[in-house]
Amino acid sequence: MRITVFDIQAMKAAGQRIPMLTAYDHPSAALAERADVPMLLVGDSLGMVVHGADTTLPVTLDDMIRHARAVVRGSSRALVVADLPFLTYATEGDAIASARRVMQEAGVQALKLEGGVSIAATVRRLTELGVPVMGHLGLTPQAQHTLGLRVQARQAEAARRLLEDALALQDAGAFALVLELVPAPLAAAVTQRLRIPVIGIGAGDACDGQVQVWHDLLGLLPGKSPRHAGRYAEIGAAIEGALRAYADDVRSGAFPTAAQSSAMDPDELSRALGG
Ligand code: KIV
Numbered sequence: 001m002r003i004t005v006f007d008i009q010a011m012k013a014a015g016q017r018i019p020m021l022t023a024y025d026h027p028s029a030a031l032a033e034r035a036d037v038p039m040l041l042v043g044d045s046l047g048m049v050v051h052g053a054d055t056t057l058p059v060t061l062d063d064m065i066r067h068a069r070a071v072v073r074g075s076s077r078a079l080v081v082a083d084l085p086f087l088t089y090a091t092e093g094d095a096i097a098s099a100r101r102v103m104q105e106a107g108v109q110a111l112k113l114e115g116g117v118s119i120a121a122t123v124r125r126l127t128e129l130g131v132p133v134m135g136h137l138g139l140t141p142q143a144q145h146t147l148g149l150r151v152q153a154r155q156a157e158a159a160r161r162l163l164e165d166a167l168a169l170q171d172a173g174a175f176a177l178v179l180e181l182v183p184a185p186l187a188a189a190v191t192q193r194l195r196i197p198v199i200g201i202g203a204g205d206a207c208d209g210q211v212q213v214w215h216d217l218l219g220l221l222p223g224k225s226p227r228h229a230g231r232y233a234e235i236g237a238a239i240e241g242a243l244r245a246y247a248d249d250v251r252s253g254a255f256p257t258a259a260q261s262s263a264m265d266p267d268e269l270s271r272a273l274g275g
Contacts, residue, residue, distance in 0.1 A: 005175040018209025029074030044083040068106035114140035116165020127173030135169035139181035202228025
């Protein structure tokens, strides 16, 4: 049985912290599930960490559906949430059409939308139609050209607006909220005032849960991870070492050995070759 949005909300009520992680394909979903991660996000960060784009903006609905379907297939217990990509929910009609495609074609259990008061009516409509929605406030990467890639809502006015946005999303029926790159004390206040779980990324330790990007967490990409990322392994270096060893062995003839090869009766071979 899959974890439901009600199970996630019950975790907040019970004071249990909620781990969440991005996943973009079948093996990452299967590994995250074996590690007991209850909620997976097929984030549009895939545009950058999987497809090599500079921003999340080029990600399409088809991209999301293909990756999300693999994540759903790779998991049987985790709640799978998928991002609706840039400008695919600009109107209520667009949002319904996009939600229909991702829910039906990928089989995810919930969607994440960026924005606050301005999308509250859309969140309400989707929720009424049976689509669980996770909100996303603070640094919303789809708006990076208007917001910049920096900590948001440091000043009182912007912080007050963020709280209003958060309450509007809750009121519209959002089942949970991601807060990205906002000051820790503000995230703590929002978490305390909201009934629904608040999942932070770069938002301090007082949120109800945390979400991290797979590649950052595992050290998969060369170079430094963002400051807000926890780096729990150096898998990129391990992969590079393994690939180098493989390439060296092919060059030197050390791979393959008899163990990776199949034998053949010499008579059969000779008959085949007409000997
Ligand atoms: O796309 C994504 O991975 C996200 C997380 C950073 C929250 O939205």
